[in-house]
Amino acid sequence: MKILIINYKNLILGGIEHYLLYLIQNCLQKKFRIIWLTTDSPIVDNSFAKFVPRLEKVVVKRFGLKRFYKTPKIQINNDDEVIFISFSTYDFIFSERVCRKNKINAKLFYILPHFKGVNYYYEDCLKFGSVMYKIVVNHSKKFFNKLINNNSLFCFADKQVESINTRYDLNLSVEKIKIPPFEPVKNFDLPLVRCRFRSKPFTIISVGRFEFPHKGYLIGLIDAVATLIIDNYDINLKIVGHGPDKEKIMEKINSFPEYIKKHFIVLSPVSPLEIADVMNDVHMSISLAGAVSQAARNFLISVPVRHWSYSCECYGFLPESKANILSIEKGIDVKDIIKQVYKMDEASFILYSRKSYETFNLDIDQDFILNQKNVSLFRYNLIERISNSVFNSGVRLATFFSRKILKKYVY
DSSP states (O other): OEEEEOOOOOOOOOOOOOOHHHHHHHHHHTTOOOEEEOOOOOOOGGGGGGGGGGGGEEEEOOOOSSSOOOOOOOOHHHHHHHHESSSHHHHHHHHHHHHHHHHHHEEEEEOOSSSSSTTTOOOSOOTTTHHHHHHHHHHHHHHHHHHHTTTTESSSSSHHHHHHHHHHHHHHHHHHHHHOOOOOOOOOOOOHHHHHHSSSSSEEEEEEEOOTTTHHHHHHHHHHHHHHHHTTOOEEEEEOOOTTHHHHHHHHTTTTTTHHHEEEEEEOOOTTTTTHTTTTOOOEEEETTHHHHHHHTTTOOEBOOOOOOOSSOOOOOOTTTTSSSOEEEEEESSHHHHHHHHOOHHHHHHHHHHHHHHSOOOOOTTTGGGOOOOOOOOOOOHHHHHHHHHHHHHHHHHHHHHHHHHHTTTO
């Protein structure tokens, strides 16, 4: 039997979950047994509701420090073909432990979802260039090299490959480790695009998790749209998503007078399988990462914006801005792009909608990760396991005490 093990806590909505939605759907159609490593009370979005009852839920118990888990027991037959995927550095190391303790011969894959962040790159919790930073980078380089040599590492986007190459002085090719498009592509719908152009009022959509400062652009986008409304532009902004910082979005919207507030519409998360319905009356999308390509595949003018910034800076139209769907580089004022689209004639609107669509109208491969093979079984020897455990604990403790000291004497 073919088995997929998913090592991921919650099934909500975001880039990783977008991928998992199609992967789970594909594997269930192929009669896979799917095991989901999660917690006692995971958060599950409605998008996954019809799939979750068909998954085998294995609860992972936490103990001690927040990121340490007890190894669960999983029953696998010797002749089963097992694929085990994780989405953070610690979770990948944990997946190796699960296999070792349960004597599972699995293909282990780490799908790297971001280009920065301590969950993926331990050195990001330290001061750049410090002695400790250099020690951690050296350790991380060895770890990622081992993954690469074993065909265990994959990425969602060019930017993540670039980040690995820059951090660890490597020369990875995008073609080798980038996961190809997995979302089915529809034929360009010209009547729908024409209908969108003629619909009123002019409507912008932004889809994503409310997680700041990573996606702080939403605060800047709300300010930009409010400014344009004051300047007599008839614009609505649909914000679709959820997350820990939803309250900040609502506070920002509620800070405006009623005649401005009514132009902002905050919607609960919508499944990628149903998002097209929400976009029917929308003129353009302003977002980042996977939401850029999602909007483009639904025939919208899709504009990528800057990560990790509370000002909304964008990079222009597709396809020229494709390289910036994951970027922290300074962009241009989003209001200028909104004004351009707002003032477009029908022919230009169709042209730029088609350009967005064609940027991501690529051949899909939903079986890509299923067809990959490791060079050998991924195993740490005893010294490596001890080293990594001590290293992981040391980095987290150093981060904790550093923040305490900074808070007391600097902030």
